[in-house]
Amino acid sequence: MKIVVCLKQVPETNQVKLDPVTHNLIRQGLAGRINPFDRHAVQAALDLKAQVGGEVIVLSMGPNDNEYCLREGLAMGADRAILLSARAFAGSDTLATGYTLSQAIRKIGAVDLAFFGRQAVDADTGQVGPIVAEFLGWPQLTLASQLTWTDQGLQGVRRLGALAQTLAVPLPAVVTATRELNDPGYLQPRQIKAGFQQPILTWNEVDLEADPARLGVAGSPTVVRKILAPQTKTVPTQYLNPDPQAAVAELLTALQAKNLL
Amino acid sequence: MTKIPEVWIFAEHQQNQIEPTVLQLISKAQAIAPTFKVVAVLLEAPDQQLEQTLAAYGPDQILAVKQSQLEQVADVEQAMILQQLVQARQPNSFLFGATALGRSLAPRLQAKLQTGLTADCLDLYFEDELLVQVKPSYGDNIMCEITCPERRPQMATVRPNTFAAVPVEADQVCQEIEVLTDLTWPKVAHFDILNEQVIPTPPASLAQADRIVALGRGAADPASVATARQLTAALNAQLGVTRPLTDDPQFAVSNQIGQSGQTVAPELLFCCGISGAVQFLTGITQAQTVVAINSDAQAAIFGVADYGFVGDAKAFMTALNHALLAKNA
């Protein structure tokens, strides 16, 4: 089975700060790491390969620095890595990202399964997997919390609120991975070292035979027009009597007046 | 005359119940777009009557596709049906709940329509016909405003329990219900549902609770927890906790309020021994009335509290239990 796992590189921490003057994100000192959900996606691909054989390819779109998440995928046991890196890809929203990744999956060819994380922990949309599925015309199983390979093919479980659905998914297909799917464990130093010894193939927009109008900023319908610090509500607080009994009596009267009790 | 812009809301349902976020979105859309036509789009089986639930919240129109194929349907097929409807009627915008289904279906439709989609919005407003979508990123540590200036429809998924659902007066109940029964869509590869199982959840989840007693590290000792449980029983409330308390096996993430737990929207929230960290506060922005109990008068939680008690949490909860017992006796 030929399996592609898409990896996003995200900042090491979500504790981003806004510059109080410019209102831009302060990105300094934000080292990259693999999106945590994508490690579960890689593990799921490796588990399937262990069962049915085949090849696991990790794929990431981003600046050269994204090599880091690909190396982590290789260290976990992926067979090869492809980086999609070009000026033309910069500023992609989810639609343009999905298009670019789908072109790469076409170019890889004969892919049976593409894994994604359920969402990336920075922009947090979870949209890229379903968009790629649509562009490839494949079915999708989002939020997979269990996955098994049987004589009948691929089966998975997803939760829709209180409902657990068991689904049979024909291949080729897209699957997005949740944390419940598996436990990727920690990497050994020798695995990390091995990850750094493998070559990484780089493709640009020409390699992908991509339509330039669908890439990067040009191919992105959404615009992030402002970044703000989160708002918390500030209300005048009515302080209650310091004696608990008196405070409770005061509070109950007030809540009853508001029809809250 | 130019056509009145339409705001569509996908009327997700499950187990023959409309997803509560849908009703919240209908009310919100009416509030932010009073001159637009608010349309609830429902895909249901012929024996279902879910339009009645929707009508009580007063959308201008309900567009219902009622066909037997919709008894069991894959996300991909729903996306194809919605694509047809959108292409025929060209709404200005299309809103989904940011539920598991909404977040699977909306991007699939977005890709078909080659338009923009903003994920997990916490606020929405219109500037003329431009929908401004406010969403958190970096785990709620920043908020950003996203727009889709050129393509239509403008699409967004909206976090559950962000807005209040308000039923309308009897004379405003939706009268315009259009039913389609003969749509066809191409056969495409999709998953088959082998089995569906309802996983029992506690009677009312935190996210849906009208009253919540929340405990933090200042009220985490066994005696305080026991007092709080009495209080939840007396108030018919749910118990919530801050993240540090989930280290205790009696509390799970489903009990945790905040950024990495549940977003709650109760009418009445007691915060006992909770400092008011940002990650906690982002989960309670929709609480209507907040009562804070903390021994530190400087605690940040007082910044969002309607009522404040500076003092011991257990003593306050005990006094409240007594008062409620006396009142109900």
Ligand SMILES: Cc1cc2nc3c(=O)[nH]c(=O)nc-3n(C[C@H](O)[C@H](O)[C@H](O)COP(=O)(O)OP(=O)(O)OC[C@H]3O[C@@H](n4cnc5c(N)ncnc54)[C@H](O)[C@@H]3O)c2cc1C
């Ligand atoms: C603050 C902020 C808010 C944003 N909000 C939106 C928005 O609401 N709508 C929108 O369309 N765009 C938005 N974007 C743009 C979006 O971040 C990019 O399009 C990004 O490329 C996709 O990231 P994501 O976090 O949405 O991915 P998700 O869809 O959450 O990622 C899911 C999975 O897709 C795969 N994946 C994602 N990106 C890549 C990649 N570059 N290479 C390989 N695999 C990948 C991974 O497997 C990942 O686990 C926003 C950007 C910022 C900075």
Ligand SMILES: Cc1cc2nc3c(=O)[nH]c(=O)nc-3n(C[C@H](O)[C@H](O)[C@H](O)COP(=O)(O)OP(=O)(O)OC[C@H]3O[C@@H](n4cnc5c(N)ncnc54)[C@H](O)[C@@H]3O)c2cc1C
């Ligand atoms: C990525 C990330 C995600 C997070 N997500 C969440 C989340 O979803 N939810 C969440 O809650 N936290 C979350 N946190 C943790 C958050 O930052 C805080 O650490 C946490 O909310 C603090 O919990 P607390 O208020 O119970 O404890 P503390 O901050 O320790 O506060 C205890 C309070 O109790 C008061 N107190 C002490 N004794 C008494 C007494 N006898 N009577 C009354 N008051 C008393 C103290 O004055 C103090 O204000 C997250 C953190 C990170 C980094």
